[in-house]
Amino acid sequence: MTSASYIFLAGASRGVGREVAKYLTAQNLKVKALLRTEAAAAELEASGIQVALGDALNVGDVERAILADEPIHAVISTIGGLPADGERADFLGNKNLIDAAVKAGVQKFILVTSIGTGNSAxxxxxxxxxxxxxxxxxxxxxxxxxxxxxxxxxxxxxxxLKSEPATGNGILTEYPRIAGTIHRADVAQLVVRSLNSDRTNNKVLSAVDKNMMYGQAEFTEFTLD
Known part of the structure; x- marks a missing residue:
């Protein structure tokens, strides 16, 4: 990653994305965040994050943000909706981000979804x-x-997901049948560590707190180093 390139973050206004933003800025990385509204803009800008206003569901907004002058090294997306939401960004918003990342020649895309998706159902x-x-x-x-x-x-x-402070006990595994809870801050730590770990390239990983798992599943912890 060059000193001129950015990490592009979608979902920074709340939840896991907000925690990811904190960890990225703590490492003095250059971050550009896509925000749908200005509500969180001042707080993010105060921490040194460049804000691009736009809706992930709007292709033009996404392309303007990702294909701007600043080179984007990686994209992290934590966007999604609640079951009661109308048109959710879970697929369409992420599709727009992925397609724009392809056009921009982005080096890595980290997508945060949920246990229960795909083969973890x-x-x-x-x-x-x-x-x-x-x-x-x-x-x-x-x-x-x-x-x-x-x-x-x-x-x-x-x-x-829980909103308490990080425990430091968040783990990743390729085993798709693991279940449990994890604090958002611990997910964010794992996301940021995955950013610079080639071992996570082209991997699908479940994330739980090793002290908050359901049952006693036999699994192998995925090491990032």
Whole structure:
């Protein structure tokens, strides 16, 4: 990564994306964030983040942000919707980001989805799967689009998310049937560490807190170093 290039972050206004923004700026990395509204802009700009206003669901907005003058080294997307939301960004927003990243020649794309997506569906109980069904379908389409794009990718599927401070016990695994919870700040740590780990290239990984897993699944922890 050159000193002139940026990390492009979609989803920085809240949740995991907001935590990712904190870790990136703490490492003095140059960050450009796509925001749908100005609500979080002042706070992000105060931390040194360049803000591009635009909606991930609008192709023109996304291309203007990613294909601007500043070279983008990597894209991180944590965008998604709640089950009650209308048109969600889980697939269409991420598709626009992925397509623009291909045009920009981005080196790596990290997509945060959810346990329950794709081959991790069996990790969740049937009731949870049914509740999240429409969201998971959209996230699955986004994962498949990224894998087919030709970009170097890392897909991270966190378990149930909590907003407490990081525990430092977040782990990744390629085992798709693991389930549990994890703090958003710990997911963000794993995302930022994955950014500079070639071991995560073209991997689909589940993320949980090793002390908050459901059941006693036999699995191998994925090492980033």
């Amino acid at each position: 069996n990790a969740l109980p049937p009731q949870a799967l049914e509740t999240l069904r429409f969201v998971l379908i959209e996230k699955d389409k986004a994962e498949k689009h990224l894998i087919a794009s030709g970009l170097t990718y890392t897909i991270i599927r966190p378990g149930g």
